[in-house]
Amino acid sequence: MQASGATKEKTGSEDTPLARLAALLADDMKEVNATIVARMGSEVPLIPQIARYLIAAGGKRIRPLLTLAASRLYGCGTGRPYPLATAVEFIHTATLLHDDVVDESDLRRGRDSAHKVFGNQASVLVGDFLFSRAFQLMVEDGSLDALRILSDASAVIAQGEVMQLAAARNLETNLSQYLDVVSAKTAALFAAACEIGPVMADAPAEGAAAMCEYGLNLGIAFQIADDILDYGPGSAELGKNTGDDFREGKMTAPVVLALEGADDKERAFWRRTMEEKRQEEGDFEQARALIARHGALERGRDLARGYAEKARLALAEAPDGPLRALLDELVTFTVDRAY
Ligand code: IPE
Ligand code: IPE
Ligand code: MG
Ligand code: MG
Numbered sequence: 397m398q399a400s401g402a403t404k405e406k407t408g409s410e411d412t413p414l415a416r417l418a419a420l421l422a423d424d425m426k427e428v429n430a431t432i433v434a435r436m437g438s439e440v441p442l443i444p445q446i447a448r449y450l451i452a453a454g455g456k457r458i459r460p461l462l463t464l465a466a467s468r469l470y471g472c473g474t475g476r477p478y479p480l481a482t483a484v485e486f487i488h489t490a491t492l493l494h495d496d497v498v499d500e501s502d503l504r505r506g507r508d509s510a511h512k513v514f515g516n517q518a519s520v521l522v523g524d525f526l527f528s529r530a531f532q533l534m535v536e537d538g539s540l541d542a543l544r545i546l547s548d549a550s551a552v553i554a555q556g557e558v559m560q561l562a563a564a565r566n567l568e569t570n571l572s573q574y575l576d577v578v579s580a581k582t583a584a585l586f587a588a589a590c591e592i593g594p595v596m597a598d599a600p601a602e603g604a605a606a607m608c609e610y611g612l613n614l615g616i617a618f619q620i621a622d623d624i625l626d627y628g629p630g631s632a633e634l635g636k637n638t639g640d641d642f643r644e645g646k647m648t649a650p651v652v653l654a655l656e657g658a659d660d661k662e663r664a665f666w667r668r669t670m671e672e673k674r675q676e677e678g679d680f681e682q683a684r685a686l687i688a689r690h691g692a693l694e695r696g697r698d699l700a701r702g703y704a705e706k707a708r709l710a711l712a713e714a715p716d717g718p719l720r721a722l723l724d725e726l727v728t729f730t731v732d733r734a735y
Contacts, residue, residue: 412733413725417461420722424464424474424481425457431482435529446514446522450489453505454635456735458618459589460485462723466593466607469719476596479533480542484589486530487546491553491585493523498557499644506635541604542592549588556580560646565671567655567663569647571699578619579612586615602713609710610723613703618730620700623648624693625734627684633735639680645670649699651683653692662686700731 418425436447460481467477495501496509497516503509511519527550534543560577563569590611594603623641627650630638641648647670655666665682669675687693704727711727714720 413722413729414456414458414461414733417465417722417726418457420719421461421464421468424468424477425461427474427478428457428460428464428481428485431478432485435479435482435533436486436526438525442514442518443522443525446493446510446518447489447526449507449513450492450505450510451485453507455505457485459488459585462586462589462611462614463593465719465723466590466611467596468593469607469714469717469723470594470597470599470603471715472593472597476537477593479537480546480592480596481589483530483533483537483546484585484592486526486533487550487553487585490523490526490530491557491581493519493526495557498561499640501636501640503637504635506632537596539592539595541595545588545591545595549584552580552584553582556582556584563647565645565673566647567666567671569652571649571652574647574649574652575616578616578623582619582622583612583615586618587611590614606710606713610707610714613707613710614727614730617700617703617707617727620649620696620703621731621733624650624696624700626650627687627693628734631734635735642669642680642683643675645673649696650687650692653695653699654687654690657690658686697731704728704731 432451433448436451437444463481463484464477492504493510496504497511497519501509502512509519510522514522530550531543531547534546537543556577556579560581563573563577587608588611591604591608594607597603623646625634626638626641626648628634628638642651651666651670655663658666665679665686669679669683707727708724711720711724714723
């Protein structure tokens with residue numbers, strides 16, 4: 397496939413901080429997209445077929461953009477970050493392939509999920525391939541620190557997904573347990589994507605620590621926003637179905653917060669639908685109504701804003717300039733985004 401197939405990201409079309417970041421890093425991102433296309437190849441045709449299906453569908457590419465931005469922020473030259481930025485997107489792509497099987501989600505990036513088209517088995521196995529390819533790319537880069545950071549993140553992501561599975565349908569799940577899941581399944585990769593930037597630039601350890609802290613808090617805010625969007629009205633832009641978390645009984649911020657103030661009747665509703673998995677027509681609308689009654693989406697956004705603020709504070713340690721300003725704006729975008 398041509399490199400153009402991998403450049404159908406959501407980032408180019410509007411004037412958002414993400415679009416501006418993508419524009420600023422367009423030359424680098426073009427190289428990363430070319431590396432993505434080149435390195436998803438395999439002599440086993442089903443592998444590039446499935447990888448291409450998902451990768452060419454677009455996606456925001458926010459994680460490799462963070463790697464590129466963080467490396468440039470600390471003075472790393474062009475070229476060096478491309479294989480690791482590719483590894484970061486491959487880890488993300490692998491988790492999406494696995495996640496849609498686990499979550500039984502039917503829509504991803506505006507099209508049928510890979511498992512709907514190619515089956516669960518092929519999706520899981522190609523996810524494994526992309527994980528492994530990511531590790532090959534890390535070894536090629538040669539930085540043991542980067543390898544440690546990204547391999548630690550990979551293990552933590554898997555732990556997060558398993559933690560979430562164990563907490564599903566458990567109405568006793570509290571906000572702190574929810575945040576542990578979020579930190580692991582999503583924020584760990586954001587943190588790693590950012591942290592390897594200064595590492596590649598051979599910056600002092602404070603740089604890596606600041607970017608790790610920025611990415612971690614940005615990632616937490618990002619996932620809380622994602623969980624809010626799952627109870628939103630939905631949109632073509634979102635490219636995934638809303639209501640998946642409710643159907644799967646995931647204990648995400650909107651539900652955890654709505655449950656905090658729930659009366660007996662409301663608890664009975666959540667017990668039936670989430671715990672006992674007995675969902676009927678109209679239940680999702682009812683769930684949304686209860687969430688609204690407790691202001692749980694707004695409170696969720698406030699929670700996300702708290703992490704956004706922490707991300708911004710960490711970023712203040714990074715070298716000043718237009719790139720840092722954009723990363724600062726990206727924080728707000730992440731909380732308020734609609735896709
Ligand atoms: C989806 O991530 C998975 C989550 C962590 C919520 P993105 O929202 O970055 O997905 P793409 O890559 O843009 O499709
Ligand atoms: C995604 O979590 C986290 C990982 C892929 C590790 P979600 O399950 O909430 O993401 P979406 O909503 O399917 O994109
Ligand atoms: Mg999912
Ligand atoms: Mg989600």
